[in-house]
Amino acid sequence: MTLLRIENLYRSFGNLVVTNNVNLAIEPGERHAIIGPNGAGKTSLVNQIGGQLAPSGGRIWLKGNDITGWPPDRVSRAGVARTFQRNNLFHNLGVLENLRLAVGARRGRSLDFFTPVRRLSLLAARAEELMRQVELRQDGTAPARNLSYGEQRQLELGIALAGEPDLLLLDEPTSGMSPAETARVIELIAALPRALTILMIEHDMNVVFSVADHITVLHYGEVVASGPAAEIRASDRVREVYLGMMH
């Protein structure tokens, strides 16, 4: 079954149309990148999927359920996790504490069965596993604010993964990163389980072509091209509207 289906999605801010009858289907396990110039409507599209922004028209289907207009917490419980263009951490809390809270928020009810001590140890074990998965190599006590920018983005990814989502939405996961940090994030994303479907907004074409198997190009809120990465890379139209702008 198609994991995410977007049908005739439409959103405007006053006279500005940011999502113009977008249609998109994403299959389970796909690594799908959305590219397009600044202001093309990439974040607005992802915000409509995540529930942060209500569409003015059209439908969004997740695993066959109509999630159009659902609030973010309900979308999240339905299996969608995300990171933001700007990060979203508890800056004064430690790395593991941030992860434990994220795991607890997701697993809360399912852990009721266990004693408090057992519950804490399960949360701690899962938090440590997540810390390793996002390659934060440290003891986990450092407050999030002391991490480098790249490490904060890694932690944010760990928090998103804590919910064991079916669909992970990433808004520019490598923005502002050094080349070394970017390379680490590429590896990290590549190592995520194939059961997870990923929809990412990304400006860095190296990241896009390393990670994505499908690409959608947005321009003024419209899909100008969508398909397998190799096809998009070879498309003259795409070069014209986007790749040509890259130096």
Ligand SMILES: Nc1ncnc2c1ncn2[C@@H]1O[C@H](COP(=O)(O)OP(=O)(O)OP(=O)(O)O)[C@@H](O)[C@H]1O
């Ligand atoms: N809440 C809002 N109110 C009014 N206009 C908005 C709002 N949010 C976004 N916009 C406008 O909608 C357009 C699309 O914005 P969006 O953030 O979706 O683009 P983007 O493709 O993610 O851009 P970037 O690459 O810069 O992140 C922009 O012109 C932006 O200024």
Ligand SMILES: [Mg+2]
């Ligand atoms: Mg954006």
